[in-house]
Amino acid sequence: MIGLAFRELWGRRRRLTSSLVAVFLGVAFLTGTLALGDTLSRAIDRYYANSNGHTDVMIRNATQVSKSPGDLPGEIDGAVLARVKGVPGVADAQPVIQGSGQPLGRDGKVIPERGPRIAGNWIEDPRLNAYRITQGRAPRAPDEVVINKRAADHGKLRVGDRTVVLTPERVPVTVVGISMFGKDPAFGETAFTAFSLEGAQRYVAHGTGRLTGVALRAAPGVGQGELAARASRVLPAGTEAITGKALVAEGIGQVRDVFVKTFQTALGAFGAVALLVAAFSIHNTFTITLAQRTRESALLRAVGASRRQLAGLVGAEALVVGGLATAAGIAGGAGCAFLLKLVFSGFGMGLDAQGVVLTARTVLIAAPVGLVVTLLAVLGPAVRAVRIPPIAAMRESAAEPAGVSETRVIVGSVVAAVGIGAVVFGAVIGRGAWTGVGALMSLAAMVVLGPVVARPAATLIGMPAARFRGVSGRLARENAVRSPRRTAGAATALMIGVGVVTLLTVFAGSLRASLADGVAGSFRSGLVVNGGTNETGGFEPSLATQAASLPQIATAVGLGKGAARVDGHAATVGVADPALLGRVLSLDVTSGTLPSDPASAGSTPAAAGSGSAAAGGGAAVLAVGKKVADQRKWKVGTVVTVTFSDGSRVPMTVAAIYKRTDLSGEYLVPRTAWAAHNRRPLDTAVFATSKQGVSEADARAALTSLVRSYGAPEVQNRSEYVTAQTKQMNAFLGIVYVMLALAILIALLGIANTLALSVHERTRELGLLRAVGATRGQVRAMIRWESLIVSLFGTAGGAGFGLFLGWALVSALSDPFSVPVVPLVVILLVGAVAGVLAALRPARRAARLPALTAVASG
Template identity: 55%
Template sequence: MTRVALKALWARKRRLAGSFVAVFLGVSFLTGTLVLGDTLNRSIGRFFAQAYAGTDVSVRNATSVSDGPGAIRGPVDASVADRVRGVPGVAAAEPVIQGIGQLLGRDGRPIEVLGPRTAGNWLTDPRLNPYHLVEGRAPYALDEVVVNRAVARQGRLRVGDVTAVLTPRRIPVRIVGLAKFGDQDGFGGTSFTAFTLEGARRYVAGSPDRVTSVSIRAAAGVPQAALAERVRRVLPPGTEAVTGRALGDEGMSAVAKGFLTMFRAFLLVFAGVALLVGSLSIHNTFSITVAQRVRESALLRALGASRRQVLGSVVVEALAVGLVASLAGVLGGLGFATLLGGVFAAMGAALPVGGLVLTPGTVAVAVPVGLLVTLLAGLVPAVHAARTPPLAALRETAAEPPGVPRARAVAGGALLAICVALVLASVVAGDSMPVAGAAALVGVVGMVVFGPVAARYAAALLGVPLRRLTGTLARRNAVRAPRRTAGAATALMVGVGVVTLVTVLAASSEASVRSTVARSFGGDLVISATGTSSTAGFSPRLADDVARLPQTSAAAGVGVGDLRIGGRPVQVRYADPAALGRVIDLGPAARIGPGRFAVAEDVAAKRGWHAGTPVNVRFADGTSRALTVGGIYPSGGPIGGYLIPRAEWTPHDRQPQDTTVLITLRGGTDLAAAKRAVTDAARPYGAPSVRDRAAYLDAQASGVRQLLTLVYVLLALAIVIALLGIANTLSLSVHERTRELGLLRAVGMTRAQLRSMVRWESLIMAVFGTAGGLGLGLLLGWAVGRAASDGAFAAPVAQLAIIAVVGALAGVVAAVRPARRAARLDVLAAIATA
């Protein structure tokens, strides 16, 4: 039977081409996701290995206030370097200064990079320094710097150019050298500006007796662990000695737990959607091919084949298609990983990808998943084939039963009713994402089960406007085979449903952001740092300069930093509460004084705090203080969940800077004139962006729109697979109806009419799938949006209309090849077909 199955498969290879493509694309997406994750893991690991390749031990502050990779710790006493130089086994020890340093490009604006914008000192020991010069020389004077070549190229800077570095005060510098990080032009997406040690002490550390860390090189034959233990004995309290190997592992672990985990999960969701849509297309293809081979299966049974053998023959076909497509999908995944990297780069989020990494683990996951998806999709048709009675070979049988089992209709209706009940329960419960997620799962299953019932009535209804002969025939074809219509449309329905869900969630999230920011911020202008990095900012003096402008009524600068509050690492905003209270609604929090801080309502509720609650706060320099919750302000808005008074923050930060200045203008001031005045005042500070209130609200929601664009690109694959499923269904339908089509041509139907009939049938399938997907997506978007976006719900009519039109037109595109094939049938040969 295995030989029979394989020969049958080879004889009908064109019929199963659609299944092959569906499996291939789904496995390619999955493989590409895994390959890209492994490649990033290797690339980032190599970066960290290069960063600490020559460092055997590092002495640093023992306090960590951030779990993020590359977080700069508080300083240590500079005398530590002299202490460790005398430790036996130390061959060299150099103080390291690292801090904020934004290099200005040729246009006078900070060069935008994805990672931190840092500055420090150029290490003179080439083995301790992960950078090496490729052009120019090392810095000698206080105003001379070396920069990494990637940032110099991006800022259109060359050796000999004069520019400035914001630390955050503006420092004029001359570029005397360009450096590479190992074999790369920079460390990931970071920028690095290196002064002399004295220059870094003056401009970055702000003190001659404080450094960020001390890098130590061991003498020949001294193990890292042994040297670290010796160094620990001479260190003052509050410092620690860490081996270079541990530093690399620590950085890699932080990236893996944060960015890489989220990145992989994000892409795997879309790989799962693609595989789900592909499995529906595969199931529909096998259902049709098995139904068309009813007499063949019956003949096998009549010749003595058992049900198990017939079942096995179909399973062998599914496994053969799944195996070949999965293996091809593994190779296709390499190209898909390159494509994904290009998509991120085109959106301004280039990933540090080198040569692609295909591990045995990726193959061990992708191939079995492809096989399993194909097997499960073909299992039900296989069981149906095994149940074919031998007498079916002696009579004419329909390729597919015209009706829908009553049990399926009842089960599908029940599942959809449960989905609606779960949606209502999640809305009533409020913040209930698990219930909303369960509703989504039940809804998708319900649509798949109930699809044939809905397809019969939907096809009849959608075909009402089609009055011509070709439209009437197309409607009847769709109605008489509701399972086939539903099977082809369900894959598109799932794809459109996910697109609609994401669109609604994005619009709801954007509406929520706009609403919360608009409620709390009633100002007129906002100055914002360029870029999203936490090291992007400007001097706090800018807020003072703006406050002195005659057009300004109030101006408040806001900075961002990391602390441990109540033992947890959190990101906080620091500002002058009184000044900030004049531009946004802080309520009682605007009056907090020394020894107090404020939190948002949602944070207070989550952590059980109220006004007067004492909380331990630990700063990056290792200092701990007991601060009291002095006020609670409305959630949302531009200051996040925690607000620390600037007077409490500044003593513990050697480089305080603001990322935002919120401005309220005097009554009657011309907005355009005021914006020009503020822009002029901001120019010496690196020309940060100046926006009016409307533009600021748009900027707050821009991240959601960027993510939505990326999601659309990733979901496009699922839509393509769904359209291939429709095209494959139509092709198989044309093959099944060869004699019928020949008779239509014989009684006078033209080739153009035949093409039109197939296109109308495809359009009915596409409209049914698109409409079902829109309905399901809107329902689930309402539930998930209310659970995830503070009760906000927004349905963007224009975008949803575009989705509907594109879904319908895509059905016409999917019918091009099947319609052409139908029109090319030889009339006499078609009539003679058995």
């Protein structure tokens, strides 16, 4: 039987090629996604392992208000440096200063890095410094800097160039060196500018004498834990000593929790979809080939082959196909991972890790998954094959039954009713778990009921072809209708691929529409100076004050962002004068009154747009979003504790509750209260309204001229700002389409294979058509129209399924449902065009069959 299995495979190698390709693509995609996740994880491990050089112990602020890896740490008293220098076992102690620092490029604009933009001091001990100078020298004077190579390349800066660093005030500097982070041009996508220690104390710490930390190197024979314990004994309250190993583990854990796990889960989901689609293509291929071998299987039974031997024959064929395709897929996984890296880079989400990491874990996951998926896909056809009675060898039998059993109809209807009910129930009550279970049941029902729906659907979809394309169109519709199982089997894989694409399109489109409506609703009118969403970017709050003094501007209010803990919960808070912000944004206050910043008292609204950066006291009040207030049962007058990065715990009273949080965030803290605990806050946006009678163009020109000295952030009107805020959704959709294109390609290979097998099965029928006068063109047209009917059935079914699940998912998350019409129309058109392309080879083969040879076959 083993020899027979290999002969069967070799004799039908061309028919099984597409199944092998489907498994290969699915496994390669799964391997590539796993390898890409491992590559990212390994790169992060390497980055953080080298992030502090060979630091043995870091002295830092004990208060950690944020788990986001991009946020700046709190500060400590500079006097700590002298204390720890005298600790036994300390070979060297280097001060560390870090803060916001944005170098301007040769064009006078902020270098557009997506990561943090950090300025600090150049650490003189090379063993404690993660950077090394590759060009030039270390900074010596306060106005000399070293810039990492990635930022220097993007800003077209070279050693000897004069530029400006925003810290956030303008600091004219000379670039005296270019640095590398180990072997990399940067720490991820961070732009790091290093001053001399004097320069960092003056421009980054702003003369406060405070430090971000102290890096310690242990003397020979002193362990990290022992040194940390010794240093802890001399540290003041609110300061801690953490070992280098713990610091690395903490950084890696933060990135993994925030990004890597989500990234790897999403990649795994895409790989699973591709394998699921491949499984349906394999299932359909083996279903048809085994049905076409009905007489052959019956003859084997008649000459004494047992059911177990027949099942072993089919299993051996599947194992060979799955094994070869899986091995090739694993080998091709590295190439797939490399291509995926290029895809992410093309959409602005580049991965700078060098090379591709293919671990044993990836192979141990991909290999059994590929084999199991293939064997499970063949299980149904194998069971039907072994049930063939020996008497079937003595009679003609159809390759597949034309009808659909009542059991299938009943079971499928029950599963569909329960699944749809669970989806709707989850959407109504906002429970995602119910929606997920219902979605899986609905998918199963779609597979079971596919043959039931295929006949009427093919009849309806094929009506235009039957009416307007003559005999070819009518025969194409009849071919699709008479084998509903085959039509449904070929279309199901495409349904799944299109369904997932539609689901994610609707989901992202709804989120984008919700965000656009929220931003548009919050930002009434006027102009905005957009500093981006990077919290280490932005510009000086004085920009709002200067903007408000322009003769073309009536009001200008700055808004910044920062990290804090509110009642123990990590949060991103908005920093502004809440009362003034309410004049330019529609916050929709539901209770209380937006508090005024004390620093703005006695000032005109226009001139007080930025508030004050003074470090004095401030009103112990804040405003909170309604969603958070409802969740935590806060009301106006509730006192909450806000923990700032300097370790201060300040009781603050809720003065107002507002609904629109799209721009301001869930918390609004007066600028004076924030400045009392944070060094030189930044604004990420300034919202401005023009004076009556001043055109938008004139106001925009005045603001554009003003912001040049602040790194030239973009000045946008309302519609441009809304578009900028939703730009990331477009990148997300682009990645989704590219990632799922492979699943749809596998589905189309399945359709092409089904048509090719159908042509082989209908050799005599095609010969008779040619004998009675059908031209080659008519035969080709018949196959193309049949493919179009099948692909439209799959595309329309998948789009409907995706729309339904998209509505449920969006409703479960309490977001407004929005249907992106244009992308859905494009999906339908692509499905139709792809169906025609899938039919090209089968149609050409059918048209080339010699009429007399075809009639004589059978």
